[in-house]
Amino acid sequence: MQKQLTKGNVAIVKAAVLAGCRAFYGYPITPASEIAEAAALYLPRAGGVFVQAESEVAAINMLYGAAAAGVRSMTASSGPGISLMQEGFSYLAGAELPCVIADIMRGGPGLGNIAPEQSDYNQIVKGGGHGNYRTLVVAPDSVQEMADLTTWAFDLADRYRNPVVVLADGFIGQMMEPVEFAARATLPAAPGWAVRGDAETRKNMVTSLYLEPDILERHVRKLEEKYKQAERNEVRFESWRTEDAEIVLVGYGIVGRILKAAVELARARGMAVGLLRPITLFPFPTQQIRELAKHAKAFAVVELSTGQLVDDVRLALEGRAPVEFFSRVGGNAPSAEDVLAFVEHTFPGSLPQPVAVRQEELIHG
Amino acid sequence: MAIIGKPDRGSVEMNAEECKGCGLCLEACPPKVLHLAEGLNRYGYHPAIYAGVGCTGCGICFFVCPEPGGIRVFRLDAVAAA
Amino acid sequence: MASYTVTHQKARAFYDTYERKAELQNQTHYCPGCGHGIVSKLLAQAIDELGVQDRTVLISPVGCSVFGYYYFDVGNVQVAHGRAPAVATAVKRSRPESIVIGYQGDGDLAAIGTAEIIHAANRGEPITVIFVNNGIYGMTGGQMAPTTLLGRKTATSPLGRDAMNEGFPLHVCEMLNSLEAPVYIERVALGNNKQIMHAAKVVKRAVENQVKGLGFSFVEVLSPCPTIWKMQPVEAQRFVRDEMAAVFGLCNFRDRTKEAQARPARAASPALEDLPRLLDLGNGSGEDAVAACPPQELDLRIKVAGFGGQGVLMLGEVLAEAGLDAGYEVSWLPSYGPEMRSGTSNCHVRLANHAIDSPLVSRPNVLLALNEPSLRKFLPAVEEGGLVLYNGSEIPGDCVRSDLRMVALPFTQLADELGATKVGNIVMLGALLEATGILEQGRVVGALKRLVHPRFFELDLAALARGRGEFRESASDDYLWGV
Structure with missing residues (x-):
């Protein structure tokens, strides 16, 4: 299909409907509101359901109901609303219900502001709700990926019977880029375990309650095994000019884009810099980062939060290489030039020798 | 009391093994033909039991009993009564 | 012998045996008398x-x-x-x-x-x-x-x-x-x-x-x-x-069961083949597909800035839409939130003949400043050799940079002369197109047709023409800026 200039928040909805999403339950919040607005327009057109819930708490529980009934469903919010939804995340994971939740991150804590941050990383990737569960997390860096990863998120959710979060920031949600949507719409049949209110599914049951310790342990082990399986099979990342990189920059979402520009600036200065951009935040590209440490001398993590992603990079490296950290928060984003300055300042040894620079100048006169 | 030769209008079957002995059926029974057994069932409750005669088949005990399968109520068939 | 028929017994809606219960599967978990x-x-x-x-x-x-x-x-x-x-x-x-x-x-x-x-x-x-x-x-x-x-x-x-x-x-x-x-x-x-x-x-x-x-x-x-x-x-x-x-x-x-109306059944779902259309996908222009190859080398990093209500975001969107139509890679990134309704507003637009790395424009080579605060705020970041269009009769003296091509035109006033202050942004767009020669007129007209209310379409075309004309008249013959 022809590329169409589309806003990130709208791309999510269009991709979701094409992927068979027929239910959206949400509550407005900047900078995610356009998702609910687009859903209010497009879900009914597709024969689906849109409800503006009384709160994020209600919205996530409506998602629980729709998922239990076997309908591909989604919601969207931002930091404060996601905090309220955490109860539901835990129940959804516990009851093994598939659904997709978009988190378009804004500044925090508290009311913070509505400008972009990446400070929901911990509450999404580490699980803000109670109990032994994980959410699978995909992190788009473009509007095209908003669409593509949303499509994938629905498949992942069904395959793992688990909530999947599309974790983006206000920049990605609000910006417009050309998107090529899936040429064909799909509508998977309701899964066999769903409670559809008919004779065929009368014996089906959805619950997260396992009163007997042994039975709950078995259930938790089953969930644990699913997450391990995801770690084996679903890791996605983008590796950009890392083959010969001495310094590997790590960042996700909009930061990945900025880092790409920074890599180009650094390369133009003769520095061997590359980029590792996690596309899945859980499962995390632990092995891939560890692999890069065989050649890279150092890593630098850049994020729009005060040190959340960096923990996972450090855990992945287990001390194999030094990890430096640079962040902006509050709605600020570093420019590619800022990142370059940080890299030059932090790794002075990686700058080309002054002699080489002079030769370069001579050649180009 | 039922008169011999004329059958009761109803009958009731108390599931003594599942009864928790709450006594609500005794209180509810209009002809007062239910009572708690002196002995205990396997759970350690004095279960409600039917005296054997005098049931009208009204079904009230069925509704007040909190156990879904605690009580079955029967009514005398019209043909047989004739 | 009298015969009896069951009148009351355990409902069928209950399980016979409560197998989901770990033990005592014939009895509820409720207390006596519950x-x-x-x-x-x-x-x-x-x-x-x-x-x-x-x-x-x-x-x-x-x-x-x-x-x-x-x-x-x-x-x-x-x-x-x-x-x-x-x-x-x-x-x-x-x-x-x-x-x-x-x-x-x-x-x-x-x-x-x-x-x-x-x-x-x-x-x-x-x-x-x-x-x-x-x-x-x-x-x-x-x-x-x-x-x-x-x-x-x-x-x-x-x-x-x-x-x-x-x-x-x-x-x-x-x-x-x-x-x-x-x-x-x-x-x-x-x-x-x-x-x-x-x-x-x-x-x-x-x-x-x-x-x-x-x-x-x-x-x-x-x-x-x-x-x-x-x-x-x-x-x-x-x-x-x-x-x-x-x-x-x-x-x-x-x-109110007597007055209540039974709910109408939900309308039948559309065929899957109809979904792209229902999602407003496909070529909205109704014209030919995008040109396969970008017509020219290009790396425009544009910052549009002004007050809320001046059409800052729309100007950027028309550029991005027309750029996409012309076969370029494009991105459009707004500042958003309350400032969309009042205060300052700006957006970052990129048009390039190669993949766009960061959609954030930190070193613009084009600044479209719709007011003086925006000019002052973003001017220092403009790359050497860049173009600045300023909405005013002249560039403030302390803002003049000799390493840039700076053009001041009273775009809002020109729009006023057309009868609508709000098309000042499109007058400015016309000037930009004239200054850079980056996009064919048809691409821009097509973008406007898709993005603006039909009521304003003719007005916008006039605004575009006015912007081009004013720029031609005001600029010296070196106006074709380095692309």
């Missing part, structure tokens, strides 16, 4: 009599009735504390043919789930809600409920509930009765035979209303909790009859 057992029985009876067992989905709450799925041989969904009405809403909307029954206690429905029940009722969700009010938290061991009677001692009101400290017992039916949407609201009790038999009828009505496709039906059942109340079952029954019923009042608050 009202939940009775309410369950009335509900199962109603499901049987209405013949809807196959269609029923029971929403089990948190509290003593958390194990509804042990007993009811229907579709079962167990949910978080207080959220049954939200879950029920979505199950019903997902499966309109199903009979969705929410079953909640007083802590669940009237405390933690107050918002959910009020809004489900207010939306008139065509579901049935059974609210078991025993004035206490049973499962957690006897803490105060929102419906605990004044003076009653509980684990968390050890001196007795005091209105000054804990407020008054919450009257949920009365609250819901203040809403327009509910169809049926009644409070019943399990205080004696008569009350129980009436409750049976009311529970059945509440399910039947849903079978008929009517709206929200709600039954509150005043119910005994002998164990936590520390009463004998018969004494507890008396308490329900004499004390609770006196405080809450037994009443049919609402019966």
Whole structure:
């Protein structure tokens, strides 16, 4: 299909409907509101359901109901609303219900502001709700990926019977880029375990309650095994000019884009810099980062939060290489030039020798 | 009391093994033909039991009993009564 | 020999044996004399009599009735504390043919789930809600409920509930009765035979209303909790009859089942092939597909800035849309939020013949400043050799940079002359197109056609032409800026 200039928040909805999403339950919040607005327009057109819930708490529980009934469903919010939804995340994971939740991150804590941050990383990737569960997390860096990863998120959710979060920031949600949507719409049949209110599914049951310790342990082990399986099979990342990189920059979402520009600036200065951009935040590209440490001398993590992603990079490296950290928060984003300055300042040894620079100048006169 | 030769209008079957002995059926029974057994069932409750005669088949005990399968109520068939 | 026929026995809507229960699989987990057992029985009876067992989905709450799925041989969904009405809403909307029954206690429905029940009722969700009010938290061991009677001692009101400290017992039916949407609201009790038999009828009505496709039906059942109340079952029954019923009042608050309209069936879903069109996908221009190759080398990093209302974002969007149409890679990134409505507004636009790395423009090579503050704010970042268009009759003296090509034109005034201040942004766009020669006129016209209201289309075309003309006249012959 022809590329169409589309806003990130709208791309999510269009991709979701094409992927068979027929239910959206949400509550407005900047900078995610356009998702609910687009859903209010497009879900009914597709024969689906849109409800503006009384709160994020209600919205996530409506998602629980729709998922239990076997309908591909989604919601969207931002930091404060996601905090309220955490109860539901835990129940959804516990009851093994598939659904997709978009988190378009804004500044925090508290009311913070509505400008972009990446400070929901911990509450999404580490699980803000109670109990032994994980959410699978995909992190788009473009509007095209908003669409593509949303499509994938629905498949992942069904395959793992688990909530999947599309974790983006206000920049990605609000910006417009050309998107090529899936040429064909799909509508998977309701899964066999769903409670559809008919004779065929009368014996089906959805619950997260396992009163007997042994039975709950078995259930938790089953969930644990699913997450391990995801770690084996679903890791996605983008590796950009890392083959010969001495310094590997790590960042996700909009930061990945900025880092790409920074890599180009650094390369133009003769520095061997590359980029590792996690596309899945859980499962995390632990092995891939560890692999890069065989050649890279150092890593630098850049994020729009005060040190959340960096923990996972450090855990992945287990001390194999030094990890430096640079962040902006509050709605600020570093420019590619800022990142370059940080890299030059932090790794002075990686700058080309002054002699080489002079030769370069001579050649180009 | 039922008169011999004329059958009761109803009958009731108390599931003594599942009864928790709450006594609500005794209180509810209009002809007062239910009572708690002196002995205990396997759970350690004095279960409600039917005296054997005098049931009208009204079904009230069925509704007040909190156990879904605690009580079955029967009514005398019209043909047989004739 | 007299023969007898069974008239009352365990409802078919119950499982014969409760296999989901770990032990004692013929008996409920409820205490002797518990009202939940009775309410369950009335509900199962109603499901049987209405013949809807196959269609029923029971929403089990948190509290003593958390194990509804042990007993009811229907579709079962167990949910978080207080959220049954939200879950029920979505199950019903997902499966309109199903009979969705929410079953909640007083802590669940009237405390933690107050918002959910009020809004489900207010939306008139065509579901049935059974609210078991025993004035206490049973499962957690006897803490105060929102419906605990004044003076009653509980684990968390050890001196007795005091209105000054804990407020008054919450009257949920009365609250819901203040809403327009509910169809049926009644409070019943399990205080004696008569009350129980009436409750049976009311529970059945509440399910039947849903079978008929009517709206929200709600039954509150005043119910005994002998164990936590520390009463004998018969004494507890008396308490329900004499004390609770006196405080809450037994009443049919609402019966609009006669006036209520059955809900229309949802429209048939469209064919999957129609979805792209319904999602407004495809070539909106109705013209040929995008040019395969970008017409020229290009790396425009544009910053558009001004006050909210000056059309800053729209100017950027037209550029991006036209750029895409012309075969370039494009990105458009707005500042967003309250500043969209007042204060400053800006957006970052990139057009390139190669993949765009960062959509954030930190070193613009084009600055479109619609007012002076924006000029001052972003001018220092403009790359050497860049182009600045400024909305004013001249560049302020202290803003002149000799390493840039700077052009001042009173775009807003030019728009005023066209009769609409708001097209100042498009006049500026015309000047930019003239200055850079980057986009064919047709691409821009096509973008405008798709993006602006038809009412303003002609005006925008005039604005575009005016911008081009003014720039040509004002600029010297070196205006073709380095592309």
